[in-house]
Amino acid sequence: MSQKYLAETPILDFQSGAIQALIAERGWVYLDPVDRIGAAYDFVRNDILFGYNSDDALPASRVLADGYGQCNTKGTLLMALLRALEIPCRFHGFTIDKGLQRGVVPELVYPIAPRNIIHSWVEVLIDGQWINLEGFILDQGVLGALQETFPDRTSLCAYGAGTDCLQAPPVDWSGQSTYIQKTGINHDFGVFDSPDDFYKEHRQLSGLRGLLYRLVVRHWMNRRVARIRQGHVPTIPGGEGNLLPKQASITLKEVV
Known part of the structure; x- marks a missing residue:
């Protein structure tokens, strides 16, 4: 396995004191590999609340200090x-249609x-296979509130969720891929x-619009x-029309 998939970078600053202290405190290094993934995944999913940081490209230690994040920043951590x-x-990397964030973005x-x-x-x-992890984005508090608000819905593309199985989305770690915003994806940049x-x-969000986002909108x-x-x-x-997932406009790239 190439070391590039284990390397520390300025954004993936896992040697920082706070990240190393968290790992030592939780005892994750003593778990087998599958359980290590699950422990880290569950922590990021629920201990780091769904929310919006000042920038996508924050280092992981800053996301941990913030205690909240969205797809990109929680993914970094x-x-x-x-x-x-x-x-x-x-x-x-991808893009999603902004309709997925309707209800969170002020009208x-x-x-x-x-x-x-x-x-x-x-x-x-894992065992020579790449597994996709996306279901960590919404913490259970947010997801549960959406499930209770829309008990009869299966599809939802709003409020930060993009799923066609709202009442039982694949968000729990079980060794398989997890998703919670997949139906909002409209462009695939590939892997990095x-x-x-x-x-x-x-x-994204540079200049005046970026400043407005960082200081006020987020x-x-x-x-x-x-x-x-x-x-x-x-x-x-x-109403109803905005809560349905958009028809898939891309086919996700097959990557190995």
């Missing part, structure tokens, strides 16, 4: 933990949000050795996510 635990992993600014939003998941190597390599080529979004977690799920203008 998961990759750092996995590599620290000697689990080979890589980054798979006042939704029209000016980018149509295509950078998204990613983590791939881990690290998030550092991806963000050298693909960045805090507004995080308050909305907190209210969703408490069971206060906002109504989306247009």
Whole structure:
């Protein structure tokens, strides 16, 4: 196995004191490889709450300090933990349609949000096979609130979720791929050795719009996510049509 899938990078800074202390405190190094993946995955899924950081390309230690994150930043932390635990992993980059974030993005600014939003998941190597991990993005508090609000729905593409099996999405670690935003994907960038390599080529929300996001909009979004977690799920203008997943517009690249 190439060492590139285990390497530390400026973003995957798993030698940082906080990350090493977390691993030592939890005793994860004493688990077998499959259980190490599960322990790191469960931690990132539920101990790191769903929320929006100041930037996609934050180092893992900063995401851990924030205590919250979205697909890209929670993925960074998961990759750092996995590599620290000697689990080979890589980054798979995409974009998702902004409709997936409707209900989280305030309606006042939704029209000016980018149509295509950078998204990613983590791939881990187990027994010679790459497994996709995306189901860690929404913590159980947020997911449970959506399930209770829409008990009769199977498909949902809003509020940070993109799934066609809302009541039983594949989010628990069982040695198989996990997903929670997959139906919102509309472009596949392919795989990268690290998030550092991806963000050298693909960045979002620069200039004035980026400043507005960092200073104002993301805090507004995080308050909305907190209210969703408490069971206060906002109504989306247009109703039913906006809650359905978009028809798949791409075929995910086969990568080995």
